[in-house]
Amino acid sequence: MKIAYCKHTKRHYAIKIFKKKGELFSTQLLRQEVQALKLIKHKNVPLFIESYESVPYVKKNGQKYEVAAIVMEYVQNGELFDFLAVSEKGLPEAIARTLFRSLIQSK
Numbered sequence: 001m002k003i004a005y006c007k008h009t010k011r012h013y014a015i016k017i018f019k020k021k022g023e024l025f026s027t028q029l030l031r032q033e034v035q036a037l038k039l040i041k042h043k044n045v046p047l048f049i050e051s052y053e054s055v056p057y058v059k060k061n062g063q064k065y066e067v068a069a070i071v072m073e074y075v076q077n078g079e080l081f082d083f084l085a086v087s088e089k090g091l092p093e094a095i096a097r098t099l100f101r102s103l104i105q106s107k
Contacts, residue, residue, distance in 0.1 A: 003074060012074040014046060017057065017067050027053060030068050037070065044102060047073040 002015045018025055030053065037048035049071040057067040084090060091099070 004071075013049060014072045014074045016070040016072065018069070020054065020066050020068055025068070027068075030070075034070060037072070042103065044099075046075050049073065 002017060004013045004015050005011075006013065018030060030051070034048070034051045040048070051071065052069045054066050055069055056064060058064050090096070
């Protein structure tokens with residue numbers, strides 16, 4: 001995940017980047033994720049903005065390669081995954097149940 005700044009809108013965006021080379025990348029899975037993100041409209045889920053199946057990416061060292069990318073609303077407080085990764089025991093059941101219920105009820 002990368003954070004980008006748009007000079008025109010003066011907003012930050014979160015960009016999920018997928019390396020196209022390698023066995024793990026699948027255009028079909030990318031399209032499925034994009035379709036799922038387009039359907040989710042929930043206050044606790046970043047808004048889908050747009051996607052690209054092939055864009056050039058240049059690393060800081062000058063190395064260039066093609067990537068796929070999903071652009072989403074930038075949420076400053078981070079991802080649920082980051083919270084879970086530092087937690088030794090995960091979420092208490094009551095909190096997990098509340099989060100899950102909130103997600104499955106999203107429209």
